[in-house]
Amino acid sequence: MALMTKDQYLASLRGLDHWVYIQGEKVRSVPDHPISAPPAMAMAETYRRAEIGEMKPLFTARSHLTGETINRFTHIQHSVEDLVSKILMLREMGRETACCFQRCAGLDCLNTLYAVTFDTDRKFGTRYHDRFTEFLRFVQTHDLVSAACMTDTKGDRSLPPSRQPDRDQYVHMVAEKKGGMIVRGAKLHITGGVNSHELLVVPTRKLTEEDRDYAVAFAVPADTKGVKLIYGRQPSDTRRLEAGRADVGNFSYGGCEAMVVFDDVFVPEERIFMKGEYPMAAQLVELFAAHHRASYGGCKVGVGDVLIGASAALAEVQGTDRASHVKDKLAEMVHLNETLHAAAIASASKGFSTPSGAYAVDALLANVCKLSVTRFPFEIARLAQDIAGGILVTMPSLNDREDPEIGPYLKKYLVGKEGTDTEKRMRLLRLIENITLGTGAVSYLTESIHGAGSPQAQKIMITRLADLQSAKQYAFRLCGL
Amino acid sequence: MALMTKDQYLASLRGLDHWVYIQGEKVRSVPDHPISAPPAMAMAETYRRAEIGEMKPLFTARSHLTGETINRFTHIQHSVEDLVSKILMLREMGRETACCFQRCAGLDCLNTLYAVTFDTDRKFGTRYHDRFTEFLRFVQTHDLVSAACMTDTKGDRSLPPSRQPDRDQYVHMVAEKKGGMIVRGAKLHITGGVNSHELLVVPTRKLTEEDRDYAVAFAVPADTKGVKLIYGRQPSDTRRLEAGRADVGNFSYGGCEAMVVFDDVFVPEERIFMKGEYPMAAQLVELFAAHHRASYGGCKVGVGDVLIGASAALAEVQGTDRASHVKDKLAEMVHLNETLHAAAIASASKGFSTPSGAYAVDALLANVCKLSVTRFPFEIARLAQDIAGGILVTMPSLNDREDPEIGPYLKKYLVGKEGTDTEKRMRLLRLIENITLGTGAVSYLTESIHGAGSPQAQKIMITRLADLQSAKQYAFRLCGL
Amino acid sequence: MALMTKDQYLASLRGLDHWVYIQGEKVRSVPDHPISAPPAMAMAETYRRAEIGEMKPLFTARSHLTGETINRFTHIQHSVEDLVSKILMLREMGRETACCFQRCAGLDCLNTLYAVTFDTDRKFGTRYHDRFTEFLRFVQTHDLVSAACMTDTKGDRSLPPSRQPDRDQYVHMVAEKKGGMIVRGAKLHITGGVNSHELLVVPTRKLTEEDRDYAVAFAVPADTKGVKLIYGRQPSDTRRLEAGRADVGNFSYGGCEAMVVFDDVFVPEERIFMKGEYPMAAQLVELFAAHHRASYGGCKVGVGDVLIGASAALAEVQGTDRASHVKDKLAEMVHLNETLHAAAIASASKGFSTPSGAYAVDALLANVCKLSVTRFPFEIARLAQDIAGGILVTMPSLNDREDPEIGPYLKKYLVGKEGTDTEKRMRLLRLIENITLGTGAVSYLTESIHGAGSPQAQKIMITRLADLQSAKQYAFRLCGL
Amino acid sequence: MALMTKDQYLASLRGLDHWVYIQGEKVRSVPDHPISAPPAMAMAETYRRAEIGEMKPLFTARSHLTGETINRFTHIQHSVEDLVSKILMLREMGRETACCFQRCAGLDCLNTLYAVTFDTDRKFGTRYHDRFTEFLRFVQTHDLVSAACMTDTKGDRSLPPSRQPDRDQYVHMVAEKKGGMIVRGAKLHITGGVNSHELLVVPTRKLTEEDRDYAVAFAVPADTKGVKLIYGRQPSDTRRLEAGRADVGNFSYGGCEAMVVFDDVFVPEERIFMKGEYPMAAQLVELFAAHHRASYGGCKVGVGDVLIGASAALAEVQGTDRASHVKDKLAEMVHLNETLHAAAIASASKGFSTPSGAYAVDALLANVCKLSVTRFPFEIARLAQDIAGGILVTMPSLNDREDPEIGPYLKKYLVGKEGTDTEKRMRLLRLIENITLGTGAVSYLTESIHGAGSPQAQKIMITRLADLQSAKQYAFRLCGL
Numbered sequence A, B, C, D: 001m002a003l004m005t006k007d008q009y010l011a012s013l014r015g016l017d018h019w020v021y022i023q024g025e026k027v028r029s030v031p032d033h034p035i036s037a038p039p040a041m042a043m044a045e046t047y048r049r050a051e052i053g054e055m056k057p058l059f060t061a062r063s064h065l066t067g068e069t070i071n072r073f074t075h076i077q078h079s080v081e082d083l084v085s086k087i088l089m090l091r092e093m094g095r096e097t098a099c100c101f102q103r104c105a106g107l108d109c110l111n112t113l114y115a116v117t118f119d120t121d122r123k124f125g126t127r128y129h130d131r132f133t134e135f136l137r138f139v140q141t142h143d144l145v146s147a148a149c150m151t152d153t154k155g156d157r158s159l160p161p162s163r164q165p166d167r168d169q170y171v172h173m174v175a176e177k178k179g180g181m182i183v184r185g186a187k188l189h190i191t192g193g194v195n196s197h198e199l200l201v202v203p204t205r206k207l208t209e210e211d212r213d214y215a216v217a218f219a220v221p222a223d224t225k226g227v228k229l230i231y232g233r234q235p236s237d238t239r240r241l242e243a244g245r246a247d248v249g250n251f252s253y254g255g256c257e258a259m260v261v262f263d264d265v266f267v268p269e270e271r272i273f274m275k276g277e278y279p280m281a282a283q284l285v286e287l288f289a290a291h292h293r294a295s296y297g298g299c300k301v302g303v304g305d306v307l308i309g310a311s312a313a314l315a316e317v318q319g320t321d322r323a324s325h326v327k328d329k330l331a332e333m334v335h336l337n338e339t340l341h342a343a344a345i346a347s348a349s350k351g352f353s354t355p356s357g358a359y360a361v362d363a364l365l366a367n368v369c370k371l372s373v374t375r376f377p378f379e380i381a382r383l384a385q386d387i388a389g390g391i392l393v394t395m396p397s398l399n400d401r402e403d404p405e406i407g408p409y410l411k412k413y414l415v416g417k418e419g420t421d422t423e424k425r426m427r428l429l430r431l432i433e434n435i436t437l438g439t440g441a442v443s444y445l446t447e448s449i450h451g452a453g454s455p456q457a458q459k460i461m462i463t464r465l466a467d468l469q470s471a472k473q474y475a476f477r478l479c480g481l
Helices: A007-015 A037-051 A080-097 A106-124 A128-142 A211-214 A238-239 A279-318 A326-351 A363-373 A376-388 A396-401 A407-413 A421-439 A440-450 A456-464 A466-480 B006-014 B037-051 B080-097 B106-123 B128-140 B208-212 B237-241 B279-318 B324-347 B363-373 B376-388 B398-402 B406-411 B420-438 B439-450 B457-463 B468-478 C006-014 C037-051 C078-098 C103-123 C126-141 C209-214 C237-241 C280-317 C325-349 C363-373 C376-388 C398-402 C409-411 C422-437 C439-450 C454-464 C468-478 D008-013 D037-051 D080-097 D104-123 D128-142 D210-213 D237-241 D279-318 D324-349 D364-373 D376-388 D398-402 D405-414 D421-439 D437-448 D455-465 D468-478
Strands: A020-022 A026-029 A061-064 A069-071 A146-149 A170-178 A180-191 A199-200 A218-223 A229-233 A255-267 A273-274 B020-022 B023-025 B059-062 B070-071 B146-149 B170-179 B178-193 B196-200 B216-221 B227-231 B257-268 B274-276 C018-020 C025-027 C060-062 C069-071 C147-148 C172-177 C180-191 C198-201 C216-221 C228-231 C257-268 C272-275 D018-024 D025-027 D059-063 D069-071 D146-149 D172-179 D179-191 D198-201 D214-221 D225-232 D259-268 D272-275
Touching: A007 A037, A007 A080, A026 B006, A026 C228, A037 A069, A037 A080, A037 B146, A061 B227, A061 D225, A069 D146, A069 D398, A080 A279, A080 A326, A080 C468, A106 A128, A106 A146, A106 A273, A106 A279, A106 C228, A128 A273, A146 A180, A170 A211, A180 A199, A180 A218, A180 B406, A199 B020, A218 A255, A218 A421, A218 D080, A229 B406, A238 B237, A255 B406, A273 A279, A279 A326, A279 A363, A279 A376, A279 A421, A279 A440, A279 A456, A279 C468, A326 A363, A326 A376, A326 B457, A326 C325, A326 C363, A326 C454, A326 D324, A363 A456, A363 C325, A376 A421, A376 B376, A376 B439, A396 A407, A396 A421, A396 C147, A407 B178, A407 B227, A407 C280, A421 A440, A421 B439, A421 C468, A440 B376, A440 B420, A456 C325, A466 C078, A466 C280, A466 C422, B006 B037, B023 D037, B037 B070, B037 B080, B037 C398, B037 D398, B059 D225, B080 B279, B080 D468, B106 B146, B106 B196, B106 B274, B106 B279, B146 B178, B170 B208, B178 B196, B178 B216, B178 B274, B216 B257, B279 B324, B279 B363, B279 B376, B279 B420, B279 B439, B279 B457, B279 D259, B279 D421, B279 D468, B324 B363, B324 B376, B324 C325, B324 D324, B324 D364, B324 D455, B363 B376, B363 B457, B363 D104, B363 D324, B376 B420, B376 B439, B398 B420, B406 D008, B406 D210, B420 D468, B457 D324, B468 D037, B468 D080, B468 D279, B468 D421, C006 C037, C018 D455, C025 C172, C037 C078, C060 C363, C078 C103, C078 C280, C103 C147, C103 C272, C147 D080, C147 D198, C172 C209, C180 C216, C180 C272, C180 D405, C209 C409, C216 C257, C228 D405, C237 D237, C257 D405, C272 C280, C280 C376, C280 C422, C280 C439, C280 C454, C325 C363, C325 C376, C325 D455, C363 C376, C363 C454, C376 C422, C376 C439, C376 D376, C376 D437, C398 C422, C409 D179, C409 D225, C409 D259, C422 C439, C422 D437, C439 D421, C454 D364, D008 D037, D037 D069, D037 D080, D080 D104, D080 D279, D080 D324, D104 D128, D104 D146, D104 D198, D104 D272, D128 D272, D146 D179, D172 D210, D179 D198, D179 D214, D179 D272, D214 D279, D272 D279, D279 D324, D279 D364, D279 D376, D279 D421, D279 D437, D279 D455, D324 D364, D364 D376, D376 D437, D398 D405, D421 D437
Parallel strands: A020 A229, A146 A199, B020 B227, B146 B196, C018 C228, C147 C198, D018 D225, D146 D198
Antiparallel strands: A020 A026, A061 A069, A170 A180, A180 A255, A199 A218, A218 A273, A229 A255, B020 B023, B059 B070, B170 B178, B178 B257, B196 B216, B216 B274, B227 B257, C018 C025, C060 C069, C172 C180, C180 C257, C198 C216, C216 C272, C228 C257, D018 D025, D059 D069, D172 D179, D179 D259, D198 D214, D214 D272, D225 D259
16 A cells, blocks of 8 residues: 555554553543644644645655655655655644654664664674565555654663663563563653554664673564553643643644653564664664754754744734844744754755665764754744743633633733734734743754754764864964974 | 731732632632642742741841831832842742742832832922822831733834724723722733732833823722733643642742733822823833843842752752763853843942932843843753753653552653652652743743843843943044044 | 966966055065965965866866866856855865965856846847856866956945945946946955956946946956056964064965956956846846855855864864863864855755756855854854963964074973974964964954855845745644634 | 052153063063053053043052052952942953053952962961062052963973973972072963063962972062063064054054063062962962952953944944944944943952952852853954954055055045045954954953953853752752652
């Protein structure tokens, strides 16, 4: 079939035999719970836009395995154009949903494992690449979502995995079994974990020989026995439970993260893509990081587009759009937003083939992209709040508009420029609140710092990747040394 | 009596015959509703700290009217020391509550009206100063909270009050009545409006002769007929309604703003402090702005202290406190925070007596202080989130710790450095979430932009107050012109 | 011949029959005057690197007119690869010279006129494109430098050209003559004007019908009668006149700008590329601006490389390279520098064909690139000075090392880490001084603000090019409007 | 006499029997050499303004030793008012000279030694305080300049003084002698060293028992045998040697630093203020640093005033003063400049008495002040260059205005708004060039980073002085721990 429709995707989610814990509640059908529905709908958009319409060319690609048209979210990139298209697709999704739509980490992880299993085989004489290709073919053919599970719980950060007092603080093999292995541990911040068909587990850091048991990569269906998904809270998440969801800001979409516990889960051999080849862990982490750090110059920029649009629209409603300082702030927001995008595009533009044939982005520029992402959205959000005005956080509930006693006051006193109704103003304000202080801020702000690695991780990579030696030589020559 | 205890204050609030609308609900006893209790408790702290203990000297003063010991929140500042003490008191309150404790705008407004009524009388031969002094004596003697009501709804911002299609977009006198006047309109963003005994209403902008009816200043009890208080929503406000309030972050305190509607309210003559003297409006606004912009270098700095403390404590729990980049980020947070404080202290240090004897801060430095406040808390918040890690926004509910199925996973996998329990870590994370993405962010971030006037208002004042003429002369002399 | 050698270029400069005024001195042979030699040598590097060696592929291209191998500095870009190669070539030149090497504005102007003359002909039925192509063929065949002359003196900036009290404040046609026209006016900031064979003159702003006489574009040899080149001063420029040039910092290279006066200069018909077609002026200015603003993400980044290299080398010499704050500062410098580069690469990556076949960069990203260039080099320079230490500006002359009395003190007391000699340290310091406070700072700092248009010009273009309308639509949809 | 006139000061300088080395030249009379005259004139202004006129109250004080009116530059501060007055005096001097006027480090060092000798005596039973008081009385009575000599040459920065391969890399006692001691070493960056009567030498870092010989503080006349002053170069310093000094920018003033070599200099006992009491070195360094870091919120702010004034005046001349972005940039410059000032004033406002009776500033705020000083002047300078335009660095020499051939072109084409002559414009541009890229930039930019300690030194102090322990307690309480 290769392409699933949005509705088929939602049905497939409902068909999963997994249990998700949402604030103590055991939820089985994720798209039907008001808290988890918006994330499911955001993910579903990745299907809808590949179905039909003008975005189909951007959201689909030709599988290098089968030659079939597949969703680009399952595609192994084989050219600079592919790398660029991914960034453009992510930006488009960001614009459409104004949240984390959760499917890019899995995509980046597929591309990483494709390249790394190839290199592992060459180095260790193993046969992971064929296995992984088989898995990939399965994902592409059924158009599945595979969630990347990387960040371990880490325990004491000053100790490596094998020296932790509690050895389970990093996911690891606890036993070999006939036809597979048993794994234990937990992964944090698993974006879209509750909306995914498959969980794709990889190491989170460089490993040494002592950590051999921690050098595991594998995939298991999300409803595998022993897997537990514990849903994370977000600011203002329960507004989705309120009457009419009047104050949610973003009516259709949202992101979600979960803690994924692997409580002695069995992984069959054909789903194991690394088992003990610890020297490959560092390469895997760096390649994934490069792919994923570039991704942030797509999705976050799309959310930025929405925030800029909402601010511009609100300025019109409130009658401040002609003020020179407002125009200047909007220009600054665009400038910062496009600077993020430019770095992602540039990292793709300087992409290159790995030995497997899969393309990688320029790692220095991808890290540069992400490091700016840890900064600029905060400034863009600040400027949006500046344009919005204090009413952003002092405004009563939109439901109060319907109240017979106080509704008339709201309608009278919260007008903007003549002719604009208060509802338009209030909804735009709630959207800006959502992105800068609500559920949307999880993805637009905090995740912009920590997703795909924290700022310090980027600084370390920039230091490592910068060619300071030749820079010194230029300097020496110029000052006559 | 002059000093009320915290409990007396809460009792007095319960005694108010007003109706507050909280998300469609009509609430009478504000301290007893879970949404509005934390703001009442924050305000109550201004009483508790004047009662006893080491803070009493800072939180009390000697009334220049009665010679009695009064709460400094009702004191007219008569020296540089008074101005400095106010800033220090606000910082202390910020530290104690990590939110907007709501009593400073009223204080700044009392000081403003004290000076401006004096000048009005001198210019117009009126008798407002005596009236106001009488009101002040009442406030001091009964240790009341008076909420400053300044910002009008403004309608079309390109038009002055008298030219608005809807003339009620600015509070104004609609009729003179025997022994007083009738006023109509609404004021926005009224901090602590629902926790106050008195509403102190002043104009929000420069007025011209045409706007004469809008040149009104007065005080009315909060439970006056025709007054309606509509409570504003805040991000994550309903976490206060959840079981055990486990995820509120800040367990005791919160800020609140309300929209205050004056639906043909009668103001008796002895409570009117301006009526038609439109040329005084600009001076009133500027003096209030100066006082209040300096205040932000107190309260927000106190909240900053808490955020710095929470980040430092969390870094220890998570075992990252020795990392050089973490130490650098904490130093930067302190640096930014103290820079805000320094500007407030400096504006007080350069304070001077107005003709009334009340002291005013240096207006240029007060504006400089506030303009930095519109920027630095966002950077401090970003750094706090950087130190906190992604778990800040992906963490399950604290209630999940008690769940028999998933609680054990949380306790096992969310540990920090050996020996620290997960609860400490999770509570610190929730506090940081509260201040940077929750109810606390209303005050720490958005209100830091817009409270006491938006950044552009500060830029305009800085331009006006800067002595560019003499700066040019210095330049001319130096380049030989 | 198509490719000139470096020596042939210098000989050709010596052969020019022009007079350049350097601080009151009439200089004929520019490469032989100590002040103007370094700029000539910087320009000469554009020839040397196309001659032989590993850079030849980057510095040469295949002419689309003749099929011959030409210097890329005379090439009309016909693909995304061409656009990217230009940026990479400029960065390489920046690294090699650490100054403005002066040949890119001409290149960008050739590309602009190639496209605009084509469009002009289509719109006005004129024949400029053939003429210009002929001129281009001449430039390519003889490998000439053509200086772009754009910025007029502007007089009163609030008035258009035709309303200036002195009509000569913008270059304009003063008379038509048989076989050509007479022009008058002056152009400012003409980079490399004194090192160029040809002067390529274009309008500097949008023009209206009234300004028809100002709508002129043409080329004249630099030694045409009536042309006067007045050399601009730079900080520390006369260190080049001192004994041994010990303190110049950059021993071989430098940039230069000149004021170019056109005192009734005759332009023959075949060298006229616009004459009165005023509606084309705006398009020309915008296209040139886009090309040239992207260029800054090449050349300035190369200078940044040198500054980073010098700082890293100096930190080693001074024994501070292991300090975490120094490592952090170097990483930050690289980050900022690469962010500039990324925007230029991205603008090229999104390049497209104009009707003429010549490629244009993405204008939004080019403006975004340049706006960051107006900011980041100042921060990079500040960080370089931070790493360098105060000795950067308190160090005695390098010549003092040879002084019998004080030389020994310098050699003893200005050592760095054991084993490094003081000369290495002092020379690296002088290089950093040159780039951040000396002749190099002209190009690295001030020109980064104003070259290719000032920040406000970029803000205006960003506002115009940003697609706020569709951004608003995304926002409306998401908040349910 | 207590107060010297400006002329007496200059005469006293001419009377010094010292030799200063300026670029290899041995100069005896510093005020008469064109390179060193402007620094002497800047210092002389500290005398002139105490002589007469409206500034006399600010520039003089009453000696606590003699009761006489003395120059405030020799005064021991004994109150908050004294501390504030010092900051205001320094700002005034910065405005008047737009350079480093060189007398504040000595003042800060006098205040430091006054307090530290007192504490040393209490701790070690020594008699330094009386000795120092005697020296101070001498300085006050004769109104002398005493240059603070602190920064050692440091050699290998990873080693303490006593472990350096060359033990002379820190100034130290090499022998005790009857009635005194012999010292050797060199001090760097000695501001005003060549314009001073006395050299006041103190340790530059914390010392241990091993470093006992390095724990020396003393004063010697500047023309003592064995002292060598080697003058540092500055960007564009030799413009002072050019005809008419047309391009100097700042016509009267400049700063200067020198390397001061102590080649076995004898120090008589009564001039020794520390000899071996190594535990006092850290306290001395910290106290001096606090005083001096606050000073930067005076002097640099004064230079900022000039830069703001020059930019505002130039905008008028060039006809851009009405542009909203120019107004915004000027407001931002003022904002940043006043933020620096505010921190200095606040550090003074929170000043306190040391056991000696001399007042100290709040060290945390002083460090906060200085850390901002390492940043904001660069942004102010960037904004000034933005307002100035590219002509700042492409403008020919002012002398060219007099050239018969090219002068008329300059006069015609460099006009600004109608009615302004080119000379005014050119001179203002040269002044801005001076402060941002010339001799003035030494003090305004680089010295703002490194003077009184580098940014990292401030970060370390901020970390140490911040009360993180109580900040954590506030956080714990709020989140219920």
